[in-house]
Amino acid sequence: LRAVNDQPETYTFWDYQAGAWPKNNGIRIDHLMLSPEAAVLLQSANVEKHVRGWEKPSDHVPVAISLSV
Incomplete structure (x- = not known):
């Protein structure tokens, strides 16, 4: 994610305590690791x-990548 997105406050986890989600008080703890061969194919990460925001969500959200072929 960091390789293609250096925006601050790009989080993947918001604790349920102390209203972290509404305050956008999160942390980035979910990562995708790529081999060197896959890393050169990386186009985007979101x-x-x-x-x-869904009903009864997890405290984590998915991270998706796109690789060129």
Whole structure:
């Protein structure tokens, strides 16, 4: 994610305590590790933040990548 997105406050986890989600008080703890061969194919990486707003969501959200072929 950091290789293609250096935006601050790009989080993948919001604790349920102290209203972390509404305050956007999160942390980035979900990572995708790529081999050197896959890393050169990396086109984009996105945090699917909208999933956290669903009814009864997990405190983590998915991270998705796109690789060129």
